Amino acid sequence: MFIPLRDENPTRRIPVVTIFIIALNCLIFLYEAISPRGPDYYTLKMGAIPYEVTHFKTLAHLPRLSPPLTLFISMFLHGSLFHLLGNMLFLWIFGNNVEDFIGRLRFIVFYLFCGLGADLTHIIFNPNSRVPMIGASGAIAGVLGAYFILFPRTRVFTFVFLFIFIRVVPIPAAYVLGFWFLMQVLNVGLGGGVAWFAHIGGFIIGIGLIKALSGRKQRRVWVN
DSSP: EEEEEEOOOOOOOOOOOHHHHHHHHHHHHHHHHTTTHHHHHHHHHHSSSSHHHHHTOTTSSSSOOHHHHHHHHHGGGOOOOHHHHHHHHHHHHHHHHHHHOEEEEEEEEHHHHHHHHHHHHHHHHHHTSSSSSSSHHHHHHHHHHHHHHHHSSSEEEEEEEEETEEEEEEHHHHHHHHHHHHHHHHTTOOTTTOOOOHHHHHHHHHHHHHHHHHHHOOOOOOOO
């Protein structure tokens, strides 16, 4: 098991957008948690359901928002505290440097575009699914893809747990994120309530988009 804890990649300015996205996700989850209706209600109401998108209609037996709107709102919903904390940890470690590289306004567009693309990737491979999809994982996967391209040799301090071997080890980002992506691919088909194709799609879209945004002026940071 590999869990990234922090990287050695300082930013030039405060990552305002990354902090805002993290705060927004946390506040929304807090509201869901203390609401008398509970998180399940908001998942059913605002989660993105592939069947609705591919069939251009809302399931009548659920208190649903319009399908196009759920594609965006679902990015900010989480089903559990563990789900939320895991996503926000990855966003904080890797999002601040991507934001610093492309700028705040472009990072907002980048994040939302990756999230939307991730949702659509999941929908393409599961067009008739009636299971609501929620979470920031797809958008964050895009951030991971961008970091993979921009800062492949930056060391990421990672918690490594392999049987009796338990240690925090500095590992180049290319290996950490490459291993993460490999796990998404290998887990396809296992189910478990995880939208693996959204993770894969988000990561690939993030790579393509960061290359388009950075062009020939791409700046790499090498940390040995």
